[in-house]
Amino acid sequence: MKIIYSDRHRLHAGDKEMYRGQLVPCFEKPERADFVYDAVKARNFGPILEPKEFAVAAIERVHAPRYIRFLEKAWDLWSAQGYTNDALPAVWPVRGHRTDIEPDHFAGKFGLYSYDSGTPFTAGTWAAAKTGADIALTAQQIVGGGERAAFALSRPPGHHSGPDFFGGYCFVNNAAVAAQAFRDNGAKRVVVLDVDYHHGNGTQTIFYDRSDVMFLSIHGDPRTEYPFFLGHADETGSGEGLGYNKNYPLPAGSSNALWFDALGDAVRRINEFKPDALVISLGVDTFADDPISKFQLREPEYLKLGAQIAALNLPTVFILEGGYAVAEIGHNVAHVLQGFEDAAK
Amino acid sequence: MKIIYSDRHRLHAGDKEMYRGQLVPCFEKPERADFVYDAVKARNFGPILEPKEFAVAAIERVHAPRYIRFLEKAWDLWSAQGYTNDALPAVWPVRGHRTDIEPDHFAGKFGLYSYDSGTPFTAGTWAAAKTGADIALTAQQIVGGGERAAFALSRPPGHHSGPDFFGGYCFVNNAAVAAQAFRDNGAKRVVVLDVDYHHGNGTQTIFYDRSDVMFLSIHGDPRTEYPFFLGHADETGSGEGLGYNKNYPLPAGSSNALWFDALGDAVRRINEFKPDALVISLGVDTFADDPISKFQLREPEYLKLGAQIAALNLPTVFILEGGYAVAEIGHNVAHVLQGFEDAAK
Ligand SMILES: [Zn+2]
Ligand SMILES: [Zn+2]
Numbered sequence: 001m002k003i004i005y006s007d008r009h010r011l012h013a014g015d016k017e018m019y020r021g022q023l024v025p026c027f028e029k030p031e032r033a034d035f036v037y038d039a040v041k042a043r044n045f046g047p048i049l050e051p052k053e054f055a056v057a058a059i060e061r062v063h064a065p066r067y068i069r070f071l072e073k074a075w076d077l078w079s080a081q082g083y084t085n086d087a088l089p090a091v092w093p094v095r096g097h098r099t100d101i102e103p104d105h106f107a108g109k110f111g112l113y114s115y116d117s118g119t120p121f122t123a124g125t126w127a128a129a130k131t132g133a134d135i136a137l138t139a140q141q142i143v144g145g146g147e148r149a150a151f152a153l154s155r156p157p158g159h160h161s162g163p164d165f166f167g168g169y170c171f172v173n174n175a176a177v178a179a180q181a182f183r184d185n186g187a188k189r190v191v192v193l194d195v196d197y198h199h200g201n202g203t204q205t206i207f208y209d210r211s212d213v214m215f216l217s218i219h220g221d222p223r224t225e226y227p228f229f230l231g232h233a234d235e236t237g238s239g240e241g242l243g244y245n246k247n248y249p250l251p252a253g254s255s256n257a258l259w260f261d262a263l264g265d266a267v268r269r270i271n272e273f274k275p276d277a278l279v280i281s282l283g284v285d286t287f288a289d290d291p292i293s294k295f296q297l298r299e300p301e302y303l304k305l306g307a308q309i310a311a312l313n314l315p316t317v318f319i320l321e322g323g324y325a326v327a328e329i330g331h332n333v334a335h336v337l338q339g340f341e342d343a344a345k
Numbered sequence: 346m347k348i349i350y351s352d353r354h355r356l357h358a359g360d361k362e363m364y365r366g367q368l369v370p371c372f373e374k375p376e377r378a379d380f381v382y383d384a385v386k387a388r389n390f391g392p393i394l395e396p397k398e399f400a401v402a403a404i405e406r407v408h409a410p411r412y413i414r415f416l417e418k419a420w421d422l423w424s425a426q427g428y429t430n431d432a433l434p435a436v437w438p439v440r441g442h443r444t445d446i447e448p449d450h451f452a453g454k455f456g457l458y459s460y461d462s463g464t465p466f467t468a469g470t471w472a473a474a475k476t477g478a479d480i481a482l483t484a485q486q487i488v489g490g491g492e493r494a495a496f497a498l499s500r501p502p503g504h505h506s507g508p509d510f511f512g513g514y515c516f517v518n519n520a521a522v523a524a525q526a527f528r529d530n531g532a533k534r535v536v537v538l539d540v541d542y543h544h545g546n547g548t549q550t551i552f553y554d555r556s557d558v559m560f561l562s563i564h565g566d567p568r569t570e571y572p573f574f575l576g577h578a579d580e581t582g583s584g585e586g587l588g589y590n591k592n593y594p595l596p597a598g599s600s601n602a603l604w605f606d607a608l609g610d611a612v613r614r615i616n617e618f619k620p621d622a623l624v625i626s627l628g629v630d631t632f633a634d635d636p637i638s639k640f641q642l643r644e645p646e647y648l649k650l651g652a653q654i655a656a657l658n659l660p661t662v663f664i665l666e667g668g669y670a671v672a673e674i675g676h677n678v679a680h681v682l683q684g685f686e687d688a689a690k
Contacts, residue, residue: 018435018462020428020452023368083365090363092437094460094510096550097574099440107365108573115439117363117462165439205441228453229442 001149001318001341003040003048004138008131009033009155011124015086018117026120027292027324028169033155036320039330040151045337051134052141059133061184062176062206066102067113067164071126071171077106078121086120115167115227129156129171136174139317140181143277148344149316151337152178157321159200159281160227168198168227175281175319176206179213187276191216191314193266195305196283196321197293199231199247203281209241214273216266217281218259220294221249244273252294256301259286263308270312278314283321284332290325299335306339316340346494346686348385348393349483353476354378354500356469360431363462371465372637372669373514378500381665384675385496390682396479397486404478406529407521407551411447412458412509416471416516422451423466431465460512460572474501474516481519484662485526488622493689494661496682497523502666504545504626505572513543513572520626520664521551524558532621536561536659538611540650541628541666542638544576544592548626554586559618562626563607565639566594589618597639601646604631608653615657623659628666629677635670644680651684661685 010030016023041048060068078087092111093099103109110121132154139152152174159175160168179190192207194200194217207213222231237245246269248262270278284302286295297305309316318337323329355375361368386393405413423432437456438444448454455466477499484495497519504520505513520537527535537552539545539562552558567576582590591614593607615623629647631640642650654661663682668674 018363018433020426020435021430021433021465085366088363088366090365090463091461091512091571091573092439093574094437094507094512095444096507096553097460097546097572098577098580099574101568101577103573104568105570105573107571108567108569111461111573115442116436116456118435120366162439162441167436167439201442208441223446223449223453225450226436226452227442228436228448228450228456229438229444232443232446235443 001151001337002046002142002147003151003153004051004135005037005048005153006051006131006135009128012122012128012156014120014122017120018088028156031326032323032329033153035326035330036153036333039334040153040337043334043338045151045341049138051131051138054134054137058137058181059172059177061180062163062173064164070109070113071129074110074121075123075126081106086122088117088120089114113165115165119167119169125171132156132158132174133172133177136178136317136319137181140178143315143317144182144185149318149340152317152319154320158202158319159194159196159321160198160202162202162205170202173202173206175279176203178317178319179279182277183212188212189214189273189275190277190279191270191273191275192279192281193270194281195286196281197285197290197295198226198283198322200281201227201230204230204235204245207241208237208245209239211240211244214244214275216246216269218248218250218262218266220252224252254295256296259295259297263305267308267312275314278312278316280309280316280318281321282318282333282336284323284329287323287325287328287332289328290323292324302332302335303339306336307343310340310343346496346682347391347487347492348496348498349396349480350382350393350498351396351476351480354473357467357473357501359465359467362465363433373501376671377668377674378498380671380675381498381678384679385498385682388679388683390686394483396476396483399479399482403482403526404517404522406525407508407518409509415454415458416474419455419466420468420471426451431467433462433465434459458510460510464512464514470516477501477503477519478517478522481523481662481664482526485523488660488662489527489530494663494685497662497664499665503547503664504539504541504666505543505547507547507550515547518547518551520624521548523662523664524624527622528557533557534618534620535622535624536615536618536620537624537626538615539626540631541626542630542635542640543571543628543667545626546572546575549575549580549590552586553582553590554584556585556589559589559620561591561611561614563593563595563604563611565597569597599640601641604640604642608650612653612657620659623657623661625654625661625663626666627663627678627681629668629674632668632670632673632677634673635668637669647677647680648684651681652688655685655688
């Protein structure tokens with residue numbers, strides 16, 4: 001399968017994130033993508049291509065325009081105040097507060113669109129995030145054009161970013177952008193399957209009231225795991241979307257058997273839905289040695305995951321999400337893709 | 346007038362707050378209350394009394410019990426994880442996220458109830474905040490018992506704390522607790538007048554749908570000033586509370602003439618409402634030399650403010666809120682009380 005990649009991801013290199021009351025070095029760093037690049041290149045899955053450049057309108061199909069306008073100019077607004085350090089939010093609109101008015105002050109605008117203070121905004125964040133979405137859109141175009149699969153090596157990740165918020169290291173929801181692009185190019189039904197350790201709260205929020213894009217997520221139980229405020233089993237969609245959202249919150253430390261039970265149920269639901277295309281939010285922080293997560297997947301499980309995705313027999317775009325065991329992230333991603341390629345032959 | 350004070354406020358002494366992307370020393374520090382104590386003692390306004398201890402039920406008349414249960418045990422939960430530094434929130438429930446489930450993990454609980462990362466939670470925060478509310482309740486009891494006025498020298502401040510959230514250096518809304526205590530002890534109508542530089546978003550949120558407690562606030566325009574997401578002129582109350590909330594957002598840098606125009610309108614509305622009691626959220630970050638605010642009040646204006654409050658001729662509880670020009674905060678507070686005392690004679 002073709003791999004889409006750009007070294008512009010390095011433009012986003014945060015310094016510190018807020019973690020347990022202190023500023024600590026960022027877990028989400030450029031080396032992550034470099035390790036994935038090296039691993040997929042070494043295995044020779046296929047050509048590694050630069051993304052095409054798409055109009056920002058494709059992003060605004062799933063994100064609020066005022067949010068994207070803000071991301072575009074955020075660094076200029078911030079640095080115009082004389083700051084050279086990364087921006088981190090410090091105040092946000094809690095219950096009973098207003099979100100209809102975008103404040104004039106940077107701190108107000110920034111807080112309005114934020115949901116955590118672990119996601120620094122840097123001079124190159126928008127350029128990297130826009131390119132990340134272009135990578136996802138390029139992969140979608142390739143698969144929409146008839147190829148069986150493609151891998152969008154996007155960074156920063158995207159699945160925590162919602163209609164008008166950033167957080168969880170995510171600014172633009174690459175998976176949602178790709179899923180929407182499938183719809184806009186003729187697919188009637190699209191599935192986003194999120195196998196990252198963390199619930200895809202951004203993707204769920206984007207598609208929650210829609211029946212044309214089904215979202216399924218297997219993740220650590222939000223009662224104990226980030227992002228804490230979404231991802232429970234009783235979130236099944238709203239309005240037209242009722243029945244098209246499925247969460248599998250699993251206890252931290254869950255066995256691989258339990259994890260594959262959830263995947264089996266997801267596969268059954270996906271087959272029933274009869275989608276025209278599949279987007280995989282491919283986080284590998286499910287890895288047994290991941291420093292911030294608590295599942296137990298390793299090479300055999302990643303190969304098996306890839307094979308089970310292949311068995312869905314759908315045009316498939318893989319999109320990189322989380323994974324913080326930096327040295328191993330490349331191998332873990334490569335094993336999923338290898339399992340897919342072997343089974344899809 | 347009697348002054349209620351306890352040195353237990355010193356139990357809350359945060360180390361660092363998040364400000365402009367960095368952790369900086371806290372603006373809200375114990376010296377603030379010490380300077381106020383020294384100034385009111387020097388002027389001999391009246392006896393300085395220790396607060397009585399009240400049941401926490403008095404606080405839960407305006408705060409959600411699950412929020413108070415969390416504050417009570419927050420430090421134990423945090424320190425049980427091995428942390429000795431202050432806690433600061435790092436993730437919160439944005440639009441589309443759930444607040445009905447309190448997560449099991451400390452970071453989730455803490456984020457659920459937070460709205461900024463400038464408000465460190467320390468080992469002594471709950472003890473200090475509980476005592477701050479006891480101070481407000483003691484002052485209310487004295488005034489409810491027949492005295493013309495009392496000054497609750499509470500710290501930490503309270504007006505940014507809402508039904509179930511902390512932020513803006515505030516954990517328990519002392520002014521709201523006092524106003525509710527007036528109601529619970531026979532007053533039919535109570536006014537909270539907030540003259541702090543910052544909008545009293547917590548107090549507004551607590552009383553927004555009620556007609557028995559009128560809330561009025563003169564403050565820097567939230568388009569450019571903290572807390573950014575509440576305090577606009579079109580917020581006039583909801584349901585039964587419609588018409589009982591009045592905001593005077595003034596541009597940063599506003600003249601004193603403009604400020605007193607707003608106060609004049611507030612006085613007119615308060616007189617029309619015919620309340621039985623008055624609570625003043627007395628912030629003096631309206632001071633011309635305040636380091637984080639942008640109004641221009643000085644001694645003559647503080648004397649005049651005190652006199653105009655006295656002219657309302659109501660049983661009055663003053664409650665300390667903000668003010669960050671630490672060395673001058675005592676004089677500024679004392680001038681308001683002096684203006685009141687001189688006019689009330
Ligand atoms: Zn993740
Ligand atoms: Zn203030």
